Amino acid sequence: MSPAIAATNGLPVSRNEEGPSRFLLPSDYGDFQTNRLNHTPPLPSILKNPFQVVDGPPTTAAGNPNEIANLFPNLYGQPSVSLVPGQSEVKGQSLKVGVVFSGGQAPGGHNVITGIFDYLQERARGSTLYGFKGGPAGIMSCKYVKLTADLIYPYRNQGGFHMICSSRDKIETPEQLKQAEETVKKLDLDGLVIIGGDDSNTNACLLAEYFRSKNMKTQVIGCPKTIDGDLKCKDVPISFGFDTACKIYSEMIGNVMVDARSTGKYYHFIRLMGRAASHITLECALQTHPNIAIIGEEVAAKKLTMKNVTNYIADIICKRMELGFNYGVMILPEGLIDFIPEVKQLIAELNEILAHDVVDEAGMWKRKLRSHSHDLFEFLPQSIQEQLLLERDPHGNVQVVAKIETEKMLIQMVEAELDQRKQKGAYKGQFQGKPHFFGYEGRCGFPTNFDANYCNALGYATGTLLHSGKTGLISSVGNLTAPVDEWTVGGTALTSLMDVERRHGKFKPVIKKALVDLEGAPMLKFASLRDDWALKNRYLSSGPIQFLGPYANDINYTLMLELGAQFHF
């Protein structure tokens, strides 16, 4: 706790820039940060030795291949590639490459950039790496910085995206594509690397197609990023950041479990990040064994109502009371209510009504709700009713997922249900709910060794793909349950991950979000254990992430189970 390099000891420190876009220096750091700076992630052996990039067979699409072929005439069908040992045909020429972060932060992002940088330094001497600042908007407005060894050094193995920051803009319209074209031409880019989630990689594919259609030399490669874990497929077994975020949340959940057990009088309702998919909740359940974990995909598949979910929780609380437990821990995904069909319906009706009507105090407006929606609205706690009516986005729509504190809503609904049961003599306990939201704390932690190594390999792999002239691929590193040395490296045709959705009468290409597979190994494992966890207390504390010692290189259960790894559980 005594920073070797003093950050604020009053000595004059050379600073490259003051203000928001100042790059950090090692002198800004405490001991631990400095220690992580000097960690060198190991490379897969395929990347340490001479290799060749080998094409696989032609590819198709994840769905609607004809439409995808129409949308991507220059890319559709191109092979995915893999690296195999052998003498490279790449001549070692230098490259000009741009890189950008797109979307929310995920631990490890900086290592993708340093991985690309290291590849260029080691295998393509004389290359230049540009970082576009502030996300895709930085490409369109040509805001960039030339990344040097000194500039990027303080970001090695650190969390966050603050080296060049990020945003949620898209490059989609003809004007935006044109702006991107001007930027890559101005910088004479051979390659552009887009680090992002499903939307951003769809965008990467559109850009690759656009550049190819214009006979431009700029290749585009994507990298799979998202803590939510919903960008994955056979060749891309996991998105980076998921491992770290789940371990941070699990540490906190484990601590709360110990507290619950010690105190013996609270039910903790913990909402976790994860909007469209419940992978984080599922993984944290496997790591910590909560009494209740709600998986949104299952709620949707079973068409559960709010009342069903409330009763499910209340039933377990009543049974636990009989066993003498007046406490417990429950986890749920941020996007839960978006999975409940009746809530979606209610919100659609509210958006429609509130766009045209005034909410009168007497509640006359409610008559416009359909019968079931009306009942549901009345069933909701008053504070949630108010949130539904008052908190609206700039388009006037209810800001459901982002704003509603689902954990508080459930506590109130469970409380009301248990009060009713108490009156009937069916429940004798004193229910006290404690709400938690674990979100920002997990998005920007130091990447685990796994994420640090994985991102480094993804970045380095991106370099090999660009160097061998590939475009429209997503960097893919596999065999992840084996030691890093044995990891496989390649690139997957982005078009092979594509399907289409019809929006406003037009086909739009999408990489479908990988939701929790209710028949997948992680869900089956969870389903086989949850009844035991509900009534017994099988809480596990995984503790804070360790970077040294016997468990420092463990990987998450979801990945192990999905890859069929053998292990004790």
Add this chain to the structure above:
Amino acid sequence: MSPAIAATNGLPVSRNEEGPSRFLLPSDYGDFQTNRLNHTPPLPSILKNPFQVVDGPPTTAAGNPNEIANLFPNLYGQPSVSLVPGQSEVKGQSLKVGVVFSGGQAPGGHNVITGIFDYLQERARGSTLYGFKGGPAGIMSCKYVKLTADLIYPYRNQGGFHMICSSRDKIETPEQLKQAEETVKKLDLDGLVIIGGDDSNTNACLLAEYFRSKNMKTQVIGCPKTIDGDLKCKDVPISFGFDTACKIYSEMIGNVMVDARSTGKYYHFIRLMGRAASHITLECALQTHPNIAIIGEEVAAKKLTMKNVTNYIADIICKRMELGFNYGVMILPEGLIDFIPEVKQLIAELNEILAHDVVDEAGMWKRKLRSHSHDLFEFLPQSIQEQLLLERDPHGNVQVVAKIETEKMLIQMVEAELDQRKQKGAYKGQFQGKPHFFGYEGRCGFPTNFDANYCNALGYATGTLLHSGKTGLISSVGNLTAPVDEWTVGGTALTSLMDVERRHGKFKPVIKKALVDLEGAPMLKFASLRDDWALKNRYLSSGPIQFLGPYANDINYTLMLELGAQFHF
């Protein structure tokens, strides 16, 4: 992540008991927990070799020595003791000892118990250790368990108090003292160890006096516990749990800082545990360098108003906007509003009014508020007004500190202030506040190596004090900035820490809470740096607590600064 000992693999596992008071088994654990089980905390060398317990000079009291002498006629003036190398006069006879947790959890508590147990095993063969279940109530109702090597093993170096749990009861009235007397007589106890905070150690002293006054053999020794860090004095430099809790919170704050910097558009308002004192907030500030940290003791000393605090924050946000920063991180103690004199006054008036009047919709009741309180009430955000009126404890009193989400209140007040400034053209930014409360996550984490070692030494020391016939002492381990080997060990006379407070016309003994000393080294260090932190971003990320590696044995800044340790900062 692959538990060596399968917790839920379906194999029949012998369980000693089902239900809430079941003891854990190693087979309940995951890898990391098991790994910590097998960690052996090092002992100070004084405890590894032959030692003598040496009396110091007679003691007095922290204040009002005459009243303390009257209240503790049998104990007042007794010396504190220290261990020095030498041949023990203790004859190695066996002891019967009871131990109890009192109050909220703090990481390391289990190691105090295992430390006592290990002492008895190694130095007083044939001894018996009883754990009273569910806190001091367990003493009064004689609910206990005989602690054996097997039973306690799974709690070594683990967080929480769930081995025997805890409660907030006190043993004060003649009936309660009598019940305690019956229990210790029934179990034929030579010693009773009370692990708790300032109130609990006051209680320990009362019990010691009571037993002594009855010529009973039962000695009472206290142990300094509280994450809040407000039980400390010269001889007891720190309470256990503070180190771990601050490091857990600092990890989370550091992560949020990285997120703030990466996203560039949110002000995070983070409330931290710590009701009566702001030590946690101060330590976390020293560890992480937030833009703003509010120290309650300073707010009270300067008699600041809500408006002052709001303006202080808004001023910094405006200045940061001019520098191009539209984001920031602020930390505040849970007990903040209790430090604001005008809020205390308002609450006192509300309690008085609401005890007799009905809150009429027209607001006529408000006329009974004094002018300043009325203005303050109107200044508060509506949601806080509602909380003040609605959320009341069983005695009808406003549940201020426990219930009011101060971080949300401040966000709303700062928002309103910035809106006003915007209208005057004095602020041009878009303020978005994100509220956080970091509480339960920190109380029950795995103890840091420091807390694990410190608690083990405290427990072992407690054994030495009991064995040498001492009573009315608090276990004290010192020289904590040196390696464990060089730590000093002794016991401090509890009466020497006592003062009196007048309550309901009677003198009541108290160990005064150690508040943040505004002239102390930690506060002066913070005060000298905070203006720099406010406008520049000097954020530090301390990362997750490590148990191996170069920083695994670091201790908190507060302790280092208070003990005058030399180090870079």
